[in-house]
Structure formats: structure tokens, C-alpha cells
Amino acid sequence: MTFTGIPFWGVASLIGAVAALLGVLHLLRVRPRPVRVVTTLFWAQAIERTHARSLLDRFRHPLTFALLLAVCGLVIASLGKPELTASGRGICEVIVLDAGVNMTAGGDGNTDYDRARVAAVAAVESLSGADRAAVVVLDPLPRLVHGFDQSPALLARELETVQPARVPASLDLGCAAARSLLNGVENGRVTLISNLPRQSDDGVDRFIRVGESRANAAIVSVLFLPEPEDPLQGRLVTRVAYHGPAPRRVDLRVTRAGGAVLLNESADMTPGSTRDFATGLLACDGDEVVIALSGDGDARGDNNLSLRLPSRNRIRVALSGDVPAALRTGLESDPAVAVVDPADPHDIDVRTGPSDATIERPTLFVDASSAAAVADAPLFYAANHPLTRNLSFEGGQPADAGAREGALMELGEVTLATYVPGAPARAVFSTRLWSNEPGLYRQPAFAVLLTRVVRQLAGWDAQPIALSPRRVLEDPLWADRAMVAGPRNVMPAERSTADLAAPAEQADAPSTLRGSWGRMRGFELAILLAVALFLGEAYLQTRGRIA
Amino acid sequence: MSQLFTEEFARAVHRLRLIARQVPAGGRHADHRSRALGTGMEFRDFRSYVPGDDLRRVDWNLYRRSGRVFLRLFQETEDLPVYVLLDVSDSMFFETPPRADAARQMAACLAAVATNQHDRLTVFPFGADLGQPLPPARGQEGFRRLLGRLEKLGPTGPTRLGQALRRFGAMRLRGGLAVVISDFFDPGGIEPVLEGLRSLQHRLVAVQVVRASDPMPQLQGECRLLDCESGQSVDVTVTPAAVEKYRRAYQAFNDRLLAFLAQRRAAHMQLDADRPVLEQLNKLFIDGWLVV
Numbered sequence: 155m156t157f158t159g160i161p162f163w164g165v166a167s168l169i170g171a172v173a174a175l176l177g178v179l180h181l182l183r184v185r186p187r188p189v190r191v192v193t194t195l196f197w198a199q200a201i202e203r204t205h206a207r208s209l210l211d212r213f214r215h216p217l218t219f220a221l222l223l224a225v226c227g228l229v230i231a232s233l234g235k236p237e238l239t240a241s242g243r244g245i246c247e248v249i250v251l252d253a254g255v256n257m258t259a260g261g262d263g264n265t266d267y268d269r270a271r272v273a274a275v276a277a278v279e280s281l282s283g284a285d286r287a288a289v290v291v292l293d294p295l296p297r298l299v300h301g302f303d304q305s306p307a308l309l310a311r312e313l314e315t316v317q318p319a320r321v322p323a324s325l326d327l328g329c330a331a332a333r334s335l336l337n338g339v340e341n342g343r344v345t346l347i348s349n350l351p352r353q354s355d356d357g358v359d360r361f362i363r364v365g366e367s368r369a370n371a372a373i374v375s376v377l378f379l380p381e382p383e384d385p386l387q388g389r390l391v392t393r394v395a396y397h398g399p400a401p402r403r404v405d406l407r408v409t410r411a412g413g414a415v416l417l418n419e420s421a422d423m424t425p426g427s428t429r430d431f432a433t434g435l436l437a438c439d440g441d442e443v444v445i446a447l448s449g450d451g452d453a454r455g456d457n458n459l460s461l462r463l464p465s466r467n468r469i470r471v472a473l474s475g476d477v478p479a480a481l482r483t484g485l486e487s488d489p490a491v492a493v494v495d496p497a498d499p500h501d502i503d504v505r506t507g508p509s510d511a512t513i514e515r516p517t518l519f520v521d522a523s524s525a526a527a528v529a530d531a532p533l534f535y536a537a538n539h540p541l542t543r544n545l546s547f548e549g550g551q552p553a554d555a556g557a558r559e560g561a562l563m564e565l566g567e568v569t570l571a572t573y574v575p576g577a578p579a580r581a582v583f584s585t586r587l588w589s590n591e592p593g594l595y596r597q598p599a600f601a602v603l604l605t606r607v608v609r610q611l612a613g614w615d616a617q618p619i620a621l622s623p624r625r626v627l628e629d630p631l632w633a634d635r636a637m638v639a640g641p642r643n644v645m646p647a648e649r650s651t652a653d654l655a656a657p658a659e660q661a662d663a664p665s666t667l668r669g670s671w672g673r674m675r676g677f678e679l680a681i682l683l684a685v686a687l688f689l690g691e692a693y694l695q696t697r698g699r700i701a
Numbered sequence: 702m703s704q705l706f707t708e709e710f711a712r713a714v715h716r717l718r719l720i721a722r723q724v725p726a727g728g729r730h731a732d733h734r735s736r737a738l739g740t741g742m743e744f745r746d747f748r749s750y751v752p753g754d755d756l757r758r759v760d761w762n763l764y765r766r767s768g769r770v771f772l773r774l775f776q777e778t779e780d781l782p783v784y785v786l787l788d789v790s791d792s793m794f795f796e797t798p799p800r801a802d803a804a805r806q807m808a809a810c811l812a813a814v815a816t817n818q819h820d821r822l823t824v825f826p827f828g829a830d831l832g833q834p835l836p837p838a839r840g841q842e843g844f845r846r847l848l849g850r851l852e853k854l855g856p857t858g859p860t861r862l863g864q865a866l867r868r869f870g871a872m873r874l875r876g877g878l879a880v881v882i883s884d885f886f887d888p889g890g891i892e893p894v895l896e897g898l899r900s901l902q903h904r905l906v907a908v909q910v911v912r913a914s915d916p917m918p919q920l921q922g923e924c925r926l927l928d929c930e931s932g933q934s935v936d937v938t939v940t941p942a943a944v945e946k947y948r949r950a951y952q953a954f955n956d957r958l959l960a961f962l963a964q965r966r967a968a969h970m971q972l973d974a975d976r977p978v979l980e981q982l983n984k985l986f987i988d989g990w991l992v993v
Contacts, residue, residue, distance in 0.1 A: 185923070186923040186924055186936050186937075187922065187923060187924050187925065188924075188927055189924045189925065190795070190926075191918070191927070191928065191929065192792045192795055192796065192884065192929055193792060193888070193929075193930075194926050194928045195886060195887075195888065195890060195950075196951045197926050197937055197947055198935055199946075199950040200937075200943055200946035200947040200950050201937055201946070
């Protein structure tokens, strides 16, 4: 309903109709019959109490009646939600309602989802008659629950049937779905309602933030650090971040799935800080571990994880062909390696001959087809290769740019050792390594290199292992996340300490009463004032202050 | 005879008597016993002679037997001053028949009774204030003149009953009988009326001129009630509930008036203006006697 769209003759007709109505009412007004009586003493006493108690008698006076008429007219007109704006074309608005696990937060009996639901209904009701709205709920995947053509009166009931998901929702998917609904629509607008901080690149036209910035401690990463000396063991390191207005205490508990406690530690954390909680040495037995971070008011989605430790058994190596005895000795001296018969199940093959990429198992080749060695040729080894890092070979020279790709060790033009990553990975050791330089493989550095090569072939990693924990709460989108702390984690990890101290306010968030009043339209304010004036007049008349 | 006081009326009031138990001394000789003992016909007592006494009243027979001089005392009979305060405000002349007719007939009746008993009756008409008294009725000629003056009385404006009564009470007249004939409607309510009645130092008779419509007005719908005296208006939606409230207010007014009169030991009579006065005289003159 837009008043500005009414033509002049329409306005004139409206005024005439109102005037005619007022005239009829004037003619039909109450006209008391004059009666002369002996005395009005008793009538005055009789109606004194009636005036004080009967509100209807107030309407007998013409001014009061006119005021009542005006109030009724304004109220009736307000039912059409009139607007004084000149825009005659309606707005198509898609409201994206976050219904992820983060919306279950809330401390006063109402969750943030409840507040978001109310905000969504209010946003739809605030639209004028020509506007249309659709609502997309993310629980956690985008789902259209209210179409453009549906009645706004049904929205509240439709949203009551939606329950927040137990995982964080993908706001990006929701915004993309909203924009797809507005394809080819003019005056389209996307409104996002969430309790998460607004992303700078979300592409929404209006952002309504519900809830408050609360203190929250969350697990942002879980690493397994293998023990360098014994890679069959390691420590589980859990990194916890804290966002909040004041320092607080967090409790982390790591247990096996069977209940055995591996770690139970508390720590005081300052806002914007992180802390690592490390367990003792754990065997890489592939057992399931549960990590729970306790704290009132924290978002549950971040703080209950389960994961499996790396599963590491001894590397089974099968030797076939004429393998040098020094290599066999070196392998057998490694506690993580078990030399088995080629007919038995094994992880790595060690065989002689040139490298063969068709073999599907990680293999260490002893290649006798290398070029002849040059006398007194210098020994070079790759200094920046992960397998030779921090190793120092006697008589050798670290080489960087000159070394060929994948070459670990070269003697003149002869490549002594090469590692070729891929699937399957393979390593090639030249026979020259064992025959012409018998002293080289006896060096401790070479033993370390051999150990690294074998573990690399077996798929072991000496670096910390970023575990992929499975949340205790089901998360179908978990496969899309590289880390626990993704961009849509409940923990606002991207915010700085300064931001944490002073949470950013959303200018368009109707979360305060002042904001709600500020959004009141002039016409609604006029109605409110008219009603207040009417009630005040009735009160004064009841009190006998005015006639 | 006049329209107010017909022959039939005169015959009816001829048998009525106004009896005062005692009248204060200082009046004229009449039929009522006075507190004074003097030269009447009925012997009452002896007393010793003191110098200056009238020797004609000495009981010489008693002197001869006792040797002492006594005077014979006789019951003195004097008249009863009757003051009729007659309401002649606008409200008394408003309706048809006006309440003033019944009020004036009542005043004439009292005047006739007083004249028959040789009592002095004075009529004080009042409205907004106490007016000049009509000349006392003495003898049949004076009574006729009084009737003529009563007939000529007209409305004098709004009622100030309380003020008129206070003004009359301040006149310090000889103690007698004050008869107030009025509708007792004072714009100030019942309190000024009671205050005025309280100021009267006379035996009191209240004649309240009423109508059947007073406690139960025959009104309906939206009315703008105009006071016949002050012209003030009151807008009323006459509903059964409003009528009931009116009736309660009127009943409270009457209850206050009757309670005061009972406390004062004053006679009270409700004179219906729509009925003949003669039919109602027996409410005041019980068996033809009004003992005050």
C-alpha cells in the first residue's frame, strides 16, 4: 500500500468519502432531549459515580468522539502497512537463515536460532505489500522452507519445525543458493541472519547478526608428533584457542574410546591466545581417541572430537635377488624393519636391477647398470632434500642447485642414490655405493638415510601428522575440511586480539531496543502517539481534570 | 371564599385543634397553658403574700383560719405563636399543579386552626432569602386578608432554604411553633437545610411537599436536564441503573432529613401535591389534634 501511487481523483474521492462519513456521523450524533426538572441535585449525584467508572460515557463529547474516530481511522489504515516511499516496484528478498550448530548457543533460555527465527519473521513482516520474500534455512545444507508465493503468516510456523543442525552450516553455499533464487529478478536482495561474524566477501546485501559475542574455547587442531628415535610412538598434541572478553580456565580431557584417560589437564587462557596440550608417548596402534574440551557456554560443535591414532607396525621388507649383504645388514639393524621372505606378505620389495615403474609396490632397487665411476671423483649429496636434511657425510660435499632432481647422492657423474616419489614410490641405490665406497654405508649418516628411505617408502612421515579427527557430532561436510579450524568454525579464528576486546557491531542488526525503535516508521509512530493521546485524554477525563 | 380555601375546606378544618403542651409566658390570653401562674380561671396553688401583691387575690378565708396571708394562684392561658415558613421559590411553582398550591392550602389550614384558637400566626414567605412576613391573621377579617395575600404570592427565584432558615432563627422571636412548608430542595444539598433547621429555637413541624415522581422520575433515553431554578444542565443517559442511582440519592436525602427531625422530636408530614390537601391533613392532625 503506497499512498503516493494514488491519483489525484482518488485522493479527492477518499477525502470526500471521509467528509461524507463525518457528516453522517455528525447528523447521527447523540442529541440529548432537554427536560426541565425541579432539581438536578440528585441526578448530579447519581451520574457522578457513573462518569467516574464508565469509559463509554467519555465518547459523548464531540471532541472525544472525533479523536476516537481519528484513532480508529489510523489503526484501520495501518492494517495495510502504508508506506510514504515512492518506489512502486516490490523487492524480492531471500533471507538466509543460519541453522548450524553454532546457532544452538544461548544462555537465557533462548538459543540464537530462536532469535534468528524472530528476526526472520520480523524482516518478512516489515516488507510492504508489493514486496516478496523467500527463506532459505541452512541446517546445514541450504533448504528452501518458504517460497516467494507463500503467505508470510505461515512463516513462523514453518520455522518452528526447523531444528538447528548438529554441525556448522555452510554459509557460502546458502548465499550462493540465495543468489541463484534471484537470477533474473530485479530489486533482489539477500539477507543473511547468523550469529557468526560477517565475512567480507559473503556477497549479501544485508546482514543481521543475532546473539552476542560470547567467550568460546575451541579445539583448532590435533597433531600427532612421532618420536624421532622410535617412530612407532608419538605424542598427541591438541591446540586450543580461546576467544572471549576475559581470561578463563579450560579443561581438556583425552581418553581412549575404552575410557582410559590419556590426558586430563587444565590451563588458564587469556583472550585471543592458543595453547597446546600434549599427551605422553602413545603407540601408533590406530586406537580411537576422544578429546573433550569442557567449558560452560562453549559451542559444542568444536569441543568434542574423536580420532584414530596412526597405525604403525614394523615395516615388512622382502629381499629378492642378489642384494648386497651390507644393505641386508643395514635393514635388519633397523628396529622398525622386519626382513621377511618374498613369499610372505610384505610392504617393501628390495630387488636388484634397473628401476621399473610398472611395479606397484614401493620398491628399493639396487641398480648395477650405473655408469662407471671416475677415480677421485668428489661425493655430493643433496643438502635440501628431506631425506638428507641435517645429515653430514664424511668426505662429501653438500650440493643444492647442481644435484639432479630426486638424486640423493652423486659420485662424479654416477648417481649413487635416488628417491622417486609417487605412487608407488621407489628408491634406487647404485651397486657402486656398496662396492667402490665401502666406507660410505658404514657412516651413521648413511644408516639414518637408509632408515628414512625405507620409512618414506612405507608411507611413514617424520613430520607431525595432522590428524583428521571425526567429530563426535555427525558432520557430513567434514570431508570438505582440511583442518578442524576451517573458515566456518564457530571460533572466529580470523579475528585479532584487538577485535576480540571490542567485538564489531553490525550496523544493521536489530538486536537492541533502540535499534527497533529507530526502525519504526513515521506512520506507526503517529498511530502510537494518537493512541497514547487518546488514553491520556480518557484518563484525565476519568479523573475529572477535563470535561 | 377563595379558590385555595373553600367552604368545604373551612368546615373540615373547623374541628382541628393545635395543642401546645406549654407555651412560654408573655403572650396574649388564649387557650394554651402558660408556664406563668396568674389570673386565670383554674386554681393551681397558694403562695405567701409579699408586699406589692394584688390584695384582690388574697384568700381571706384562709387568713381568717390561719392568721397568715396567702395569695391564690390560677393557671394562666396564653396564645401560641405560630410561624409558617412558606417556600415560594421557583421550584414550588414549576409543575402543574404547582406544589405551591398545596403548600399555600396547608398554610391556610394552619392559619384557620390558629385563628379559631386565638393564636397568632405569621407567614414568612421565602425563596432566595427570607421575605417580609405577611400580617398576622386576627379574627375572621384578618384571616380573609391573609388568604388573599397567600393567593397573590408568586415565585421569587431560586431556593436558599438553609440561608432563609438561619435568617429566621436569628430573629429571636417569642418561642412558638415553626412550621416549614417546602420541598426542601436546596442546591447545596441536605446539609445547609439541616444547619438551618438546627438554628431554629422553636418547636418544629416540617411539611415536605412531594410528588410521586420525586423518587421515581419518568424519564427515558438521552436527556439534558435543566434545573428550573438555576438553569444548570446535566446530560444523562437515563437507564435503569441510572434511575436506581438517582433513587438511592433521593432516599439518602430523605433519610437524613427524617433522622434529623426524629432527633429534634419534630413532626413531619409528606404532603403530596397531586392529591387534595384535605385528604392528607389526618397525617398531621391525628384524630384532629396536633400536639406540639
